[in-house]
Every structure is written in C-alpha cells, then in structure tokens.
Amino acid sequence: MSDTNDDSPITDVIFDFCGVLLDWQCRACLEGHFPQKTVDAICADDDPHGFYRYEDRMDAGEDFDDIYPDVVREQGDQIAGIFRYYIDHYDDALPRMLPGMEQLLRDLKAAGYGVWGLTNWSHETFHLAFEKFPQIEELLGGTVVSGVEKMHKPNADIYELALERFGLNAGSCVFLDDTRRNVTGAEVAGIRAFLFTDAAQARRDLASLGVRI
Template identity: 75%
Template sequence: MSDQSHITDVIFDFCGVLLDWQTRACLEGHFPDDVVAAICADDDPHGFFHYEDRMDAGEDFASIYPDVVREQGEDIARIFQYYIDHYDDALPRTLPSMVELLEDLKRHGYGVWGLTNWSHETFHLAFEKFPHLAELLNGTVVSGVEKMHKPNADIYELALTRFGLDAGQCVFFDDTAKNVVGANEVGIHGILFENALQARESLAALGVRL
C-alpha cells in the first residue's frame, strides 16, 4: 500500500495498552476472595464492568449507584463504591516497555495521542499516578468527558478533528477487538495490541522507523 510509509501519528488506548488495569489489585484483601473472583471473572455476575461502561460513556457515579443497589444489593454496591473511590489502586503500573515506545516515537518526530474509554470522574488518576504519560502524549480524548465512546465512529472522528490528523496517516492500538474494528471503519490503521514488541513490529510493517 502506498500510504504505509506515510504514518505520522500513533494513537493509544490506555487500559491494557499503556496501563496495566487490574480490578483485582484494588479489591483483593479488602473483600471476600470468592466475591472478588466473581467480580473479576469475564462473566462477572455483579455487573461491575457494565456499570463501569456506563461511567465510561459519560454517566455520573451518583446516577448509576442507585441502580447498583437495586440490581445487586447493598453489599455489592458498597464494593463498587470502594472500587471507584480507590480506582488508582487498580492501576499498578505502566505496561512493560510502552513508555519507551512513546519516547522513541516522539524522538523520531511522530505524534503520540491517547483515546480512551474512561469515566470523567476517575481519568485524572491516570495522569496523577503516571505524570510522564501526560508529558509524552500530545493530547487525549476521554469518552466520559465527551459522552461518546469506542467503538462508535463519532469518538474517532472527534479525535482526528481535535488533533488535526489524517486518518490514513494514523495507527491506533487497542486491546479490544471491536475498538480496533471501529478505528478501521473510519480509515485509521487499527491494530489489536498484544505487547510492546508486537506494537513495534506492527509499526515497522507500516513503515514506521524507530
């Protein structure tokens, strides 16, 4: 493809790409092991990720909490409140070698950007805990602030417009397949993220030289 050597900018998801996100790290040791295991399971019967998705889409915790109480009961609702109140504990580290990848991209003149599904009430914790990320990224679009979220086309288009980018010259890394599809549908080179080495190899295949 002729445009493969014209990548100018790389856009990154946050949790699962730049940051290690571990609900278990926040809850373990504070609540019964079996309850924590259920909450952290892919088929979580307590709906934590459903409620968190609503926050990511722009709803306030205060408007969601009564639904948690009604649908899950007071005990689970109390754990959900603890989780949101201690959200920084669910962000133990940046993922290995990702800060170095951002540094290398910037040093070689590429733009680096963030695009994340995240609540407007907790996103600030990412930059407070990892201030170097804030310094490295040229800008970040946060779903909960914009009240639109991946994989819908509108949030990708907003990011492109706000950052002044050409979709065909951008690469987007996300650890969720449907979000990669969403990026591809607006003309961005969406790539399913596995790790930093795979990201470098994928960029090299698109003509990015680091």
C-alpha cells in the first residue's frame, strides 16, 4: 500500500485489466497449434523469443507492422510467424474474467463507488476485451489504454492522465494491479495502491481503506 498521508475516504477504484479483471494466458492461444517445447519457451518468464518485450512495445503505442520486421530479424521467420499468429488470435489468450471480479465491480458500483480501468494494452487488440466481455465496458466509467495514449505504466504521466480524464482526486482513489512496478507507479502519483492476487484479497485490501461493499 502507498505511504501517502492522505486520509481522504476512498470514492473510486481503478483496475488494471490483464491479471486483475481478465485472465490473460499466452499459452491458451498457442497450445495445440505449435510445438509444445516452443510454446513452453515463449510462455516462460525468461522467454528467449521476446514475445513479452515485443508486446510491451505494442502496449506503449507502436504498431504491429512497425515491430514485425524486428521480430523477423531478431528471431527468424518461424518465431515471427508464431508472434503474428498470436496477435491475430489474441482473443484466444483471454479465456475468462478472473473469478469474482465481475461481482466486485457490480458491488462497488451498487455501493456508490466509481470504477475505472487503466491498462497497458495495444491499441490494435484492446477492442477484443470489450467484445469478449462487454460487461466490463458496461460497468467501468471509462478506461485509459496505454497503446492509445502512447503512455505506459509505471510512468507517472499515464496515471495523471487517468485522474484528469476521469475527474478524480488521487487521494480519494485506490488502484489494483498485478505487477509490483505498476503499483509503485501509482503510489508515486499519489494514488493508494495494492498488488492484486485475487478477488477475495482485493476485497480485504479495499476494506482496510474503509471501502464498504
């Protein structure tokens, strides 16, 4: 949690998407289509083929067509083809909402709290989130997408943009993200924040700040 001294009551909760609202699984997209050994390497934390790095560039606002020649040059045609398949079938990497998260959004809204989205996601694939899970778009008051804004968590500018766009006071917000550096980025921007693990823990974390749902 943030070290902020702001004791303002929480009025709004800001959510990351992948790993918080949505179950994002690169493996779910690739398994059964490519050799298992290759899929295991791509989906490993130390992925030698750089999928996470290339996707991070897309999340920061670069277009796939601009990145793809680098993938070919650095990884070869076979791996580059798998990366193209992954992006072309990205909806398969989003198998479900994470358990309990739709209900958490609904409970927060019913209790009068604002709920918002702030995600690192490519402008070319983000639409799939709302197409597969329209309830998220219906429940959130708005979403800031890194690839659209060409800003990127954990940099302070994207948090500040979200606060401005949503009309929020940093001290009255709490942010949930599954990546430690993004939690730290929110705290630097003056937003109280928690590292997300699951819906039950999120409810306990919110309750610790006086959120009643």
